[in-house]
Amino acid sequence: MSKEKQSEFKPYHHPAGGWGAAGATAKVLMEQSVLVKGSRGLLAMNQPGGFKCPSCAFPDPDHRKTLEFCENGAKALAHEATKARVTREFFEKYTVTELMQKSDYWLEMQGRLTEPMQYDATTDKYVPIAWDDAFAMIGRHLQALESPHQAEFYTSGRTANETAFLYSIFIREFGTNNFPDCSNMCHEPTSRGLPPSIGIGKGTIVMADFEHAEAIFVVGQNTGTNSPRMMTNLVDARKRGVPIILINPMPERALIRFTEPQDVLQMSTFGSTPISSEFVHVRIGGDLAIFKGMMKVLFEAEARGEDVLDTAFIQEHTAGIDALRDDVMGCSWADITRISGVSEEQIRKIGEIYKNSKATIICYGMGLTQHQEGSRLLQQVANILLLRGNFGKPGAGIAPIRGHSNVQGDRTVGIDEKPTQLYLDRVRDAFGFEPPREHGHHVVEALEAMESGTAKVFIGLGGNFIHAVPDTPRSYAAMSKLNLTVGIATKLNRGHLVHGKDALILPVVARSEIIRTEAGEQFITIEDAMANVTASRGVFEPVSEHVLPETEIVCRMAMAALPHSRTPWAQYMVDYTPIRDKIAEVYPEIYADFSEKIKNPHGFHLDIPPRRRVWKTPNGKANFLVLPGLEVDVPVNDTAMLRLATIRSHDQYNTTIYSNNDRYRGVYNTRLVIFMNKEDMAERGLENGAVIGLETYSEDGVRRYVDGLSVIAYPMPRGSIAGYYPELNPLLPLDYFDEISGTPAAKSIPVKVVESVASAPPLKIAG
Numbered sequence: 055m056s057k058e059k060q061s062e063f064k065p066y067h068h069p070a071g072g073w074g075a076a077g078a079t080a081k082v083l084m085e086q087s088v089l090v091k092g093s094r095g096l097l098a099m100n101q102p103g104g105f106k107c108p109s110c111a112f113p114d115p116d117h118r119k120t121l122e123f124c125e126n127g128a129k130a131l132a133h134e135a136t137k138a139r140v141t142r143e144f145f146e147k148y149t150v151t152e153l154m155q156k157s158d159y160w161l162e163m164q165g166r167l168t169e170p171m172q173y174d175a176t177t178d179k180y181v182p183i184a185w186d187d188a189f190a191m192i193g194r195h196l197q198a199l200e201s202p203h204q205a206e207f208y209t210s211g212r213t214a215n216e217t218a219f220l221y222s223i224f225i226r227e228f229g230t231n232n233f234p235d236c237s238n239m240c241h242e243p244t245s246r247g248l249p250p251s252i253g254i255g256k257g258t259i260v261m262a263d264f265e266h267a268e269a270i271f272v273v274g275q276n277t278g279t280n281s282p283r284m285m286t287n288l289v290d291a292r293k294r295g296v297p298i299i300l301i302n303p304m305p306e307r308a309l310i311r312f313t314e315p316q317d318v319l320q321m322s323t324f325g326s327t328p329i330s331s332e333f334v335h336v337r338i339g340g341d342l343a344i345f346k347g348m349m350k351v352l353f354e355a356e357a358r359g360e361d362v363l364d365t366a367f368i369q370e371h372t373a374g375i376d377a378l379r380d381d382v383m384g385c386s387w388a389d390i391t392r393i394s395g396v397s398e399e400q401i402r403k404i405g406e407i408y409k410n411s412k413a414t415i416i417c418y419g420m421g422l423t424q425h426q427e428g429s430r431l432l433q434q435v436a437n438i439l440l441l442r443g444n445f446g447k448p449g450a451g452i453a454p455i456r457g458h459s460n461v462q463g464d465r466t467v468g469i470d471e472k473p474t475q476l477y478l479d480r481v482r483d484a485f486g487f488e489p490p491r492e493h494g495h496h497v498v499e500a501l502e503a504m505e506s507g508t509a510k511v512f513i514g515l516g517g518n519f520i521h522a523v524p525d526t527p528r529s530y531a532a533m534s535k536l537n538l539t540v541g542i543a544t545k546l547n548r549g550h551l552v553h554g555k556d557a558l559i560l561p562v563v564a565r566s567e568i569i570r571t572e573a574g575e576q577f578i579t580i581e582d583a584m585a586n587v588t589a590s591r592g593v594f595e596p597v598s599e600h601v602l603p604e605t606e607i608v609c610r611m612a613m614a615a616l617p618h619s620r621t622p623w624a625q626y627m628v629d630y631t632p633i634r635d636k637i638a639e640v641y642p643e644i645y646a647d648f649s650e651k652i653k654n655p656h657g658f659h660l661d662i663p664p665r666r667r668v669w670k671t672p673n674g675k676a677n678f679l680v681l682p683g684l685e686v687d688v689p690v691n692d693t694a695m696l697r698l699a700t701i702r703s704h705d706q707y708n709t710t711i712y713s714n715n716d717r718y719r720g721v722y723n724t725r726l727v728i729f730m731n732k733e734d735m736a737e738r739g740l741e742n743g744a745v746i747g748l749e750t751y752s753e754d755g756v757r758r759y760v761d762g763l764s765v766i767a768y769p770m771p772r773g774s775i776a777g778y779y780p781e782l783n784p785l786l787p788l789d790y791f792d793e794i795s796g797t798p799a800a801k802s803i804p805v806k807v808v809e810s811v812a813s814a815p816p817l818k819i820a821g
């Protein structure tokens with residue numbers, strides 16, 4: 055937290071995007087001292103022959119512009135291409151205990167990691183280690199385990215397809231399915247909830263569908279910040295007069311009014327496009343009630359004899375409509391409006407919009423997935439779409455807006471703690487070893503194994519596990535018990551400081567940098583949120599001569615841990631084409647001829663069967679699945695209870711903090727704030743800017759508490775509050791998650807306001 059700068063709340067009255075975004079882009083390039091280099095990088099970003107933006111997973115448009123990036127993509131690139139370096143001299147200067155006192159922002163600003171480091175307990179410092187010795191250490195620890203299940207292998211979603219595939223082969227050959235991954239905290243409800251419903255755990259739209267949609271719903275997703283390039287699609291749709299319905303407890307600025315930063319005319323005339331035609335101010339956790347209300351509008355019309363359902367589609371392609379109808383019709387409007395916090399009139403209105411649209415897209419983000427019934431909530435989204443046949447036709451479908459740039463791809467190529475038997479058979483046939491058949495650990499289970507002492511080794515391929523997971527202090531304690539922690543990373547983060555007895559930091563070649571091996575320059579591939587696979591080729595020189603490509607690190611870990619392996623790791627390390635050929639062998643339905651198809655500069659699309667109205671479910675149908683009731687989180691019986699959503703600011707990338715500002719929400723120089731309805735404040739005797747503590751309702755006797763939070767009067771629904779992740783993760787209990795997916799319910803933590811004992815810098819409230 056910055057000491058000198060005044061923390062301030064100053065509502066943002068301009069349209070989002072536009073000059074504000076253009077200015078922020080230039081500023082971040084300058085701050086990282088990479089104005090020239092960064093600008094050159096931006097020209098190559100998301101262009102054929104260039105590299106894929108390391109930020110979000112939103113696809114490239116079908117008609118590319120010369121510039122195809124957004125403000126937040128530029129920030130991600132600037133921070134990756136930064137001039138700042140973390141060297142051995144840096145590590146010589148600080149003990150790990152001293153580094154623990156620094157903020158996440160400070161750690162990030164130190165720059166790129168440049169050589170492999172090893173923790174030295176005698177001095178409490180990281181000291182240099184040769185790559186060979188680092189791999190030998192990993193091999194030694196892994197071979198010393200009594201069982202391969204004592205190791206946890208984390209993946210974050212920036213990992214490329216080739217790397218993730220080999221990593222999953224290495225770990226299965228080693229003998230476990232322990233694959234905790236960032237997806238477990240993110241779109242796992244999509245991966246687990248949608249297959250029983252529509253036969254695939256992915257979205258079903260492609261970019262062109264935005265051009266044919268007659269209605270677009272954006273639910274629980276902060277598009278202008280987290281997938282800004284999608285704003286272009288929304289702006290275009292609005293210009294065509296397409297209704298856009300925003301369902302969110304926060305009136306997110308960009309979704310209300312937006313100026314496209316790449317639209318020169320709009321910017322020069324200071325114009326802006328109103329985005330949402332309907333803003334539905336739902337209570338946190340009230341979406342299920344809204345969805346049931348929308349379906350009730352349809353079923354009521356059906357009962358009146360109106361032709362509102364796609365009956366031909368329903369008959370031919372689905373099962374289970376009667377049970378759904380009974381469930382929905384059994385919900386009263388009184389309960390629906392009470393639990394959603396939205397009027398019957400408005401729900402009827404959006405129900406009518408849906409009813410009148412011949413092609414609808416429903417987009418969603420973490421506002422839907424991170425609830426205790428996240429997976430089954432998404433099945434209700436699918437139900438709504440199925441009722442009007444909104445699959446397998448232009449302009450229609452379900453659109454989970456994925457997070458990390460390759461998080462979807464990683465799952466496709468084997469990062470999965472619950473792999474199918476078919477996949478395991480194919481791995482056996484392709485590689486000639488018998489992979490483990492029992493399921494492995496997801497994130498929460500991995501932490502439990504660390505806590506109980508059964509896990510001994512943690513390897514993190516990217517990411518910042520320790521600050522992404524729930525229950526911060528408890529997770530710190532769990533990780534500190536390990537014998538070995540390995541962080542494979544571009545930047546120094548908290549995960550390297552909360553470490554095991556032995557610890558390694560292994561620096562990598564980043565997405566924007568050139569991968570050179572003995573066989574020449576290599577490219578990698580990624581799969582975006584709409585299942586397009588494209589090549590990515592970095593354009594910058596690697597940050598130092600001592601960093602390695604991630605794929606090489608995976609191969610050399612495998613060689614160290616599996617000295618008798620028959621897998622040709624040394625070959626894969628230098629030439630990525632044979633890796634792609636193996637991917638094709640293991641996934642023939644989607645990846646046949648991978649090496650050929652990837653020669654197309656625009657990549658290729660992986661088959662999504664629902665687009666063809668083919669349902670890979672056990673009964674061969676799309677299934678209407680019922681989630682009884684209207685609540686997605688277990689109710690707490692206390693009127694003092696508030697539901698807390700932990701969200702991202704405009705200036706962060708997950709645990710990476712770019713600055714302490716959140717421009718569109720009007721917050722400057724602080725992240726320790728809570729957005730609250732003013733009546734909830736008045737009820738608790740809180741003035742605007744008052745400093746509070748928050749405490750979680752939990753039943754395990756552990757007190758979960760965060761202090762020193764300034765309250766901001768904000769248009770939140772009654773009973774719903776919001777604040778930033780990862781600072782508020784200490785409030786999120788490890789056992790508070792969706793049973794089906796294991797995803798922590800980070801959007802609905804039950805908390806109460808308690809007195810603050812900490813001092814916090816005063817928050818200036820602008821008039």
Ligand SMILES: Nc1nc2c(c(=O)[nH]1)N[C@H]1C(S)=C(S)[C@@H](COP(=O)(O)OP(=O)(O)OC[C@H]3O[C@@H](n4cnc5c(=O)[nH]c(N)nc54)[C@H](O)[C@@H]3O)O[C@H]1N2
Nearest residue numbers: 126274275276280338339419420421457458699702707708
């Ligand atoms: N710049 C930038 N881009 C990113 C990221 C980043 O951190 N920074 N992260 C990437 C990743 S990994 C991901 S997963 C995505 C995340 O992108 P989002 O899904 O947009 O993530 P969040 O900021 O967590 O918040 C989601 C929204 O959910 C709303 N919300 C909270 N509770 C509820 C609820 O009960 N119902 C409804 N309807 N809405 C609710 C919040 O008000 C907020 O607008 O973005 C990706 N892109």
Ligand SMILES: Nc1nc2c(c(=O)[nH]1)N[C@H]1C(S)=C(S)[C@@H](COP(=O)(O)OP(=O)(O)OC[C@H]3O[C@@H](n4cnc5c(=O)[nH]c(N)nc54)[C@H](O)[C@@H]3O)O[C@H]1N2
Nearest residue numbers: 210240516517518522542543544545547700708709779800
């Ligand atoms: N309370 C709460 N908790 C949450 C969430 C929430 O909304 N609320 N969101 C959840 C979600 S959606 C997600 S996806 C997770 C995110 O969890 P993670 O993916 O684990 O976290 P990140 O912050 O994205 O990881 C950042 C680190 O990745 C490393 N890195 C960056 N680029 C590269 C690269 O190219 N290669 C390698 N090897 N390393 C790289 C850098 O060292 C950087 O410090 O957090 C989850 N946790």
Ligand SMILES: [Mo]
Nearest residue numbers: 240241457458
């Ligand atoms: Mo995510």
